[in-house]
Each structure stands twice: as structure tokens, then as C-alpha cells.
Amino acid sequence: MCRGRGDKALTRPRSRRGGGRPTIADVARKAGVGAITVSRALREPGRVSEDLRRQILAAVDELGYVPDPNARALASARAEVFGVLVPSLTNNVFAEVVRGIYDSLSDSPFRIQIGNTHYSGLEEERLLQVFGSQRPAALIVAGIDQTPSARRLLENAGCPVVQVMETGPDPVDMMVGFSHFDGGRTAAEHLLEAGYRKIGFIGARMDPRSQRRLAGYRAAMEAAGLFDPRLITTTPVPSSVSLGRELFRDALAKMPTLDGVFCNNDDIALGVLFECHRASIDVPKQIGIAGFNDLDMMQVSFPSITSVRTHRYEIGTRAVAMALAAIAGNRPEQRIVDLGFELMPRESTAR
């Protein structure tokens, strides 16, 4: 059983499958050290003497050595990957969060893997399964309404988990966001204070966050004794500017005496504004408009549109900061971070 092991034909290294890319062994040979020392010099420079470190880095440079992340992940049972789950890639809101994540991670060794759940709980479960198989360093997921099964996957992920976009009572691990209910209520209260009475709610793609904004609007309207279910116009269709215009026409047809609208997001609000222009409805005199998220264009439009500013980029950067801290071993004491929002009153509600 033992003889024959030294046989040349059997021992010959397989022709480099990797296409001749230098490996850690090549670097070690060139620097005249053991492979493990190269590994250490790259990962924990403090544990290698300065002389060797210099030699090793020189060899790395000369050979153009780049560690193979797959081999690394396999050997250490931990991939340097952040898994990120968002419901949409084109919605500016999530794009901003993702941008924050990328920017915060750009000079770390961590790679990012984005999953698009398409607002589907099942798809979220599937992606969590796929992500889990890679043993990611951290997971960042949008929303707090995971299915029970998805929640279990998150709890057993064996890595820091940050739920973003919203705050809620029961984090899987950590949370960064704000209260959509309060945001919706604040917008509605602002319209009420500005003197509007028949204030409609217009929303598309009624995901859980939209539902909570609607609930906040409703709370404000009920508190003022002005709530009427016919004020609400929604659709499950994805949001867009043109959809905003259509929904507003529906809303007006249903309730011609409407004098204000809280739009579930800024795209809708812009569509409403355009329809007002087209139908010669004076904004803010005849109709007050408030949006949500405060995209750049809200301050430029004519008239400028009142909106609730949310801190999307910061949600991304903060989530990464918390995950990174947890990875480093000092989990933040504050597990739920509420970044709040800011009402931006503008011409569209300045009656």
C-alpha cells in the first residue's frame, strides 16, 4: 500500500489547472520562507518580522500574486463576502443603500454579493440558502418582514446580520433604519397643518414599508377626524412617474374634492405634479403634494415638492460599520439604530 507512492508518474503534479497563476508556494519559494509565513504576512502582518515581511511583499509584487479567495474560503471556512439582499435593483432607494455599502467596503478585503428578491419572500429564502452555502462574513437584508423560514436561515447563518431600511422591535441581530409609520404620519400631519383637509394617499407596490407609511397617514387623518377610506388609492404594480399620474387621475375621479395628496414615494409625487400641470390644477393652491424619500429632483421641480428625506446612503454605511464591528469582535452595544428622517417643506404644500 505504501510502495509506489514515490512513483514519478503518479506523483507528477497535475498540469496547473489554474493556468499558471502564481500560488502562495511560489511566493514562499521566491522569498525563501514557508508558505504559512507568507499567509501570515498577508493577513496578520504584526506576527511576522519586518525583514521577512518586506521580502515577502517584494516577492508578491514581483510575481503579481493575488490570493485565491476560493481556496481561502475553503481553508478558513469563512468567505470574505458580504451578502446583500434587496427587493429591487432599479429603485433609487435601494440603489443608494447599496452604494453606501459598496463605498464603505471598497478598501476592505470584503467582496459583495447582491441578491435581488423581487419583493418575494420565497425568492428571499432561496437566495438566503444560496448565500448561506458560501459562509459569508456578514449578511445585510432589507426589511424586517422575513418569512419564518427565512428568519431561521438568518439566525443560523453564523455571521452578523443587519436588517436595514426599517426599525422594529425584534431584530434577528442588528438593525438600521427608521420608522416608516412615523414618516407617513409626519407627512400627513404637515399637510393637515398647511390647511389641507381632503388629503389622499397614493401608493404603488404596497410593500410592508409602504403599508406602514399608509398606516401612519391613516393615524394622522383619524386623529384629525378626517379619515375616509375612499381617500386611499393604491396598486400592487411597481411604482413609476407615469403610474403616479394615472393613480392621481383615478383618485380625482373617485373623489373630485381632493385638496391634497401624500404620495408613497417621489416618483408618484412627480407624476401627480405633472398631471396637475396638464390639467391646470394649481399647486399648492388647489392641491398640496407631499412625497417620500426626497430625491434630488424634488427641490428643483416647479413648484418644488415637499418630501420626507430619508438617509438611505447612511443606512448602507452604518450597516457595514456595525457588521464590521461585530466581525472584529466588538458588537455595538446599540443593536437597533434609528437614523430618523426629516420633513422638507417646500412650495408644493405652501398654501
Place this chain on the structure above:
Amino acid sequence: MCRGRGDKALTRPRSRRGGGRPTIADVARKAGVGAITVSRALREPGRVSEDLRRQILAAVDELGYVPDPNARALASARAEVFGVLVPSLTNNVFAEVVRGIYDSLSDSPFRIQIGNTHYSGLEEERLLQVFGSQRPAALIVAGIDQTPSARRLLENAGCPVVQVMETGPDPVDMMVGFSHFDGGRTAAEHLLEAGYRKIGFIGARMDPRSQRRLAGYRAAMEAAGLFDPRLITTTPVPSSVSLGRELFRDALAKMPTLDGVFCNNDDIALGVLFECHRASIDVPKQIGIAGFNDLDMMQVSFPSITSVRTHRYEIGTRAVAMALAAIAGNRPEQRIVDLGFELMPRESTAR
């Protein structure tokens, strides 16, 4: 040398680093077959008898086995990853391309890794280096103006490469896009045909594609004998609606007799439209406006805005289709795919 190998203390498997996740060996044991047969059953079901395949799939199901992509990548020297390089994550244009890529790859085994180059050639090189170390199955990169060093990395990537967004004469491998020069020229010609004469160009973030649109505009203006460098207003600052407004004011200040503008993109065009509203400039009578990309809102605005429709989502899906074909071994005969564009004439240029 040979004796001692069987020694219990040495042979004992290391405590499962992976935290007890089932491995292919567990599945093999449960199904009563060799590990390699499990591997085959999962990757090339045709090569395993139906009996065994059924047994194996049952075992996989029961154990909840999910293959470790890192081990896979290491053993096969090929990761099931598409590397995607875009200059921006928030720009709707690239978001749409990326969405097309995701949708086309969603039920394939391939994962996606996005890199954000921030419009920087150096950053692109760095990311290519990082991506290369993973031996991706394919690379999709935006643009055709790679640095020489980035181009070399792409050529040596050892996988299909698709350059997207533009067409050009000299693909690294494959290409999907359209001619930005023609797009710019078409928009300018349309404005000229509509009777506008002093047609300005307004652009932000003058990346190579913007430059080519500008060149197309210039060609049209020169052909009409109407070109004047003072008609051009640009800035390297990232594009936004509010920036569009500001640049338009600059343009007007510089050349008060302006009677039309071709905007490098729709955000800018929207900003121009808003400024016209604010300054009571009649569109399309006093000023004609044309945008680029044809975002949804262009058809809804008041007045609706003429734009050049580009097929961004299709660029993503087509790029994936080509890469997949190349991976499967049948490289498409047509290596350069021009998806064209479509002028959408609207109220903003209907004098």
C-alpha cells in the same frame, strides 16, 4: 516513513470547521454510492443511471445538502460567477443593465459579482485584478475605453468577456450596445429639422459615451453650418436634475439667444424643463428640449420631453445570452451586437 500514518491521533478528522453542514461525502454515504457519483448526479445527470440519481437526490433533499461553491471553484479552477463592472450603481442606466443581467441569470447556477468603478480606469484595473483571482465564468464590463492594462487583464481572463453599452471597432471578445455618436447626432438632427437653430449641448459627467454623444451633436451642427463652441456647456460633476437646471442657467447666461438644447441625459433635460417653467420660458415655442435614454418620466412630463430611447435592459439580457453561449462552447458568430436606439419625438420639440 510509511508507518505511523494510520495513527489514530493523527488521522482524526479536524473538528468540522464548517459547523456541521453536510458534505458530499455525507450524501454519498447515505445514498450508498461514491462521492464522485453524487458530484456527477448533480452536475451532469445524464451520466448517472436513473436509479442512482433518484436515490442521490433523495439523500440530498433529506440532508439539506447544498454544494460549497468555494470548494467547487477550487477543485474545478472555475467559479460559477459572472463579474460585472459598471461605473455607477445609482445611475438608472446601469441599474437597468444590471437588472437585465440579474433577471437572465436568476435560475442559472451562476452568481453575480458587481464592481463599481466610479468612472475610474484605475479602479477598473483594481477590480479586474480582484475579479480575476476568482476565475469567473464570464466578465461583463461597461464601456470600451479600458486602459491598456485593463484590456490586457480582460484578454487574459480566460473566460468570455462582453463589453456593453457601446459598440466599437475592436472588441476584446464580444460587444453589445449601440452608437452613442449616432444617438447624439440623431437628436441634434431632430432639433434642427424641428426648426431650432441655436441648439445648445448640456452635459454632466462627461464620460467617454457622453463625449461621443457630444461628437455626434457636433457633427450634425457642423453639417448644418450652425456649430458654435459657445453652445456647449459641460461639467465633470455627476449628473442630476438640479445640476441640469444650473447648467441651463449657465448656458442661457452665456448665450441668451439659445432656442434649443440637447441634453446628455434625461435628468439634465428634466432640470432644464423645470427651469423653463420657473423662468416662464415656453417649451417648445421658445426652447426645444431633447434628452437621452428615455426614462419613463419623459413621456409623462408636461410638456412631454423628446428623448432617444436606449435598450438598457436588453443590453443586459443579451450580454448574458452571449456569454452563456460562449461558456457552452458555441460562441455566437456575431461578436458585435448593435441594439440601436429610437428617437421618441414628443411635445418638447413640437414647435
Place this chain on the structure above:
DNA sequence: CAGACAAATGGTAGCGCTACCATGATTGGG
């Protein structure tokens, strides 16, 4: 100055999977 201890380095054995080759069973042509 012996012994204990820390710091620096290296060897070995896997991580979980697949490429490569070997083997046995089955088929078909002469």
C-alpha cells in the same frame, strides 16, 4: 546560569470538491 516563557517560523493535514484514470459490466460485430 538554569529554567520558563514568549516570539518567530515551519510542517502537516486537511477544508469539500472535481479531474483524471482505472475498473467492472454490458453490448455488438465478425
Place this chain on the structure above:
DNA sequence: CCCAATCATGGTAGCGCTACCATTTGTCTG
């Protein structure tokens, strides 16, 4: 009915890296 060709399956040896332990060297205490 034999031998070659084909098919189905398995064994072995890595892929490139790091965890774990062993070894060496230098440093400090009493």
C-alpha cells in the same frame, strides 16, 4: 463465442490555502 468498444461507477490525488501544533531562537526571572 471472443474481443473491442462503450457505459456506469469508483478510487485517488490534488486545487491553494489556513488551522493546528511543533520547533527554534531569544529574553527574562530568580
